[in-house]
Amino acid sequence: MTATQSRWLEQELRYDSGVYTKHTHVIVRGEGAHVWDEEGREYIDCIGGYGVANVGHANPEVVSAIAEQASRLMVLPQSVPNDRRSEFLTELAATLPSGLDRIFLCNSGAEAVEAAMKFSMTATGRHRFVAMKRGFSGRTLGAVSLTWDPAYREPFMPLIGPVEFVPFGDSEALRAAIDDQTAAVLIEPVQGEGGVRPATAEFLQAAREAAHAHGALFLLDEIQTGFCRTGKMFAQEHFGVVPDGMTLAKAMAGGVPIGAFAMREEIAKKMPKGGHGTTFGGNPLAMAAGLAALRFMKNHRLWESAAAQGERLISGLRSISNSKIREVRGLGLMVGVELKEKAAPYLEALERDHQILALQATPLVMRFLPPLVISPEDVDRVVAAVAAVLADR
Numbered sequence: 001m002t003a004t005q006s007r008w009l010e011q012e013l014r015y016d017s018g019v020y021t022k023h024t025h026v027i028v029r030g031e032g033a034h035v036w037d038e039e040g041r042e043y044i045d046c047i048g049g050y051g052v053a054n055v056g057h058a059n060p061e062v063v064s065a066i067a068e069q070a071s072r073l074m075v076l077p078q079s080v081p082n083d084r085r086s087e088f089l090t091e092l093a094a095t096l097p098s099g100l101d102r103i104f105l106c107n108s109g110a111e112a113v114e115a116a117m118k119f120s121m122t123a124t125g126r127h128r129f130v131a132m133k134r135g136f137s138g139r140t141l142g143a144v145s146l147t148w149d150p151a152y153r154e155p156f157m158p159l160i161g162p163v164e165f166v167p168f169g170d171s172e173a174l175r176a177a178i179d180d181q182t183a184a185v186l187i188e189p190v191q192g193e194g195g196v197r198p199a200t201a202e203f204l205q206a207a208r209e210a211a212h213a214h215g216a217l218f219l220l221d222e223i224q225t226g227f228c229r230t231g232k233m234f235a236q237e238h239f240g241v242v243p244d245g246m247t248l249a250k251a252m253a254g255g256v257p258i259g260a261f262a263m264r265e266e267i268a269k270k271m272p273k274g275g276h277g278t279t280f281g282g283n284p285l286a287m288a289a290g291l292a293a294l295r296f297m298k299n300h301r302l303w304e305s306a307a308a309q310g311e312r313l314i315s316g317l318r319s320i321s322n323s324k325i326r327e328v329r330g331l332g333l334m335v336g337v338e339l340k341e342k343a344a345p346y347l348e349a350l351e352r353d354h355q356i357l358a359l360q361a362t363p364l365v366m367r368f369l370p371p372l373v374i375s376p377e378d379v380d381r382v383v384a385a386v387a388a389v390l391a392d393r
């Protein structure tokens with residue numbers, strides 16, 4: 001280890017809050033689907049910033065939009081109109097399912113979920129929520145109320161609610177859980193943290209109908225699934241369901257922090273002036289980055305690359321013959337390999353021996369969220385490496 005190396009790592013470990021389990025390499029640069037560590041070693045990045053880097057690291061169009069905007073105007077609160085924000089809102093509204101054309105802008109996924117909760121409360125006058133077992137909605141106090149894993153919630157009780165968690169995919173349990181006190185039901189169309197589990201159209205339809213039968217809102221969390229990740233601009237297109245509101249974040253601004261809650265007009269209208277807000281939300285820098293990222297996705301039909309490379313990755317992984325694999329699941333380039341044993345040692349081996357970064361979803365699932373610009377050759381390298389690490393141990 002060089003002197004510089006130990007300095008970066010040591011200082012980060014010394015001053016960081018300690019809440020993260022850290023990888024051991026210091027990553028200093030990225031381009032497309034690749035990142036490099038401080039020693040110049042190249043990796044295929046299937047962490048993709050936790051599903052943020054859809055348009056690729058250092059995407060030249062996003063980079064030049066940020067540089068241009070940074071030298072012009074970086075910060076301006078949403079009470080003051082702005083040319084970039086106006087353009088971004090118009091572009092995003094045109095991208096979203098029709099009807100979701102009122103957009104609250106914020107800075108992260110958890111903030112988008114917080115906004116969804118507050119707008120649901122003011123729209124319905126209720127404060128009861130229905131969420132999914134194995135669902136993940138973030139870790140701020142509102143969002144964590146809708147996150148299922150007791151390890152994330154229990155130290156911080158009491159939380160917002162009551163919240164009832166129903167088994168993902170169980171339409172009967174869902175119908176039984178929604179009543180006249182329910183403000184909203186929130187569902188990820190493909191559960192990410194929960195182990196990469198796609199929903200069914202039948203389940204999402206049932207959720208929508210049951211919510212509407214009781215005057216509750218049907219909300220989709222597209223924070224991880226949105227912006228081409230699953231092979232469509234939004235995952236809801238796979239299932240033919242349009243929600244009353246959608247939470248968005250991650251890939252929306254090509255890597256710059258951003259979040260949004262997009263909703264129907266009647267919902268937005270019920271929030272009193274000043275009932276919600278944020279200093280950084282809708283800042284011109286994020287708006288410029290978001291505009292460039294959205295245009296890149298559309299101009300390059302990025303959903304098609306995600307669908308094609310996702311199919312290649314899933315079928316490659318399914319062709320691995322190894323009794324440690326229980327199931328390969330996914331949609332587009334949101335892909336999970338569920339093992340019959342803990343995934344962590346295999347993820348470490350992928351990084352150490354094959355220079356492939358990937359992440360975990362539940363202790364048993366290896367999860368792959370590469371930039372959607374990944375090449376077929378890199379997809380094949382990932383498949384070969386997974387086969388090798390599973391065969392090795």
Ligand SMILES: Cc1ncc(COP(=O)(O)O)c(C=O)c1O
Nearest residue numbers: 108109110136137138192223224
């Ligand atoms: C589906 C989903 N919702 C919400 C969040 C929270 O987003 P953030 O980490 O930006 O707060 C995440 C993050 O992984 C997510 O995957």
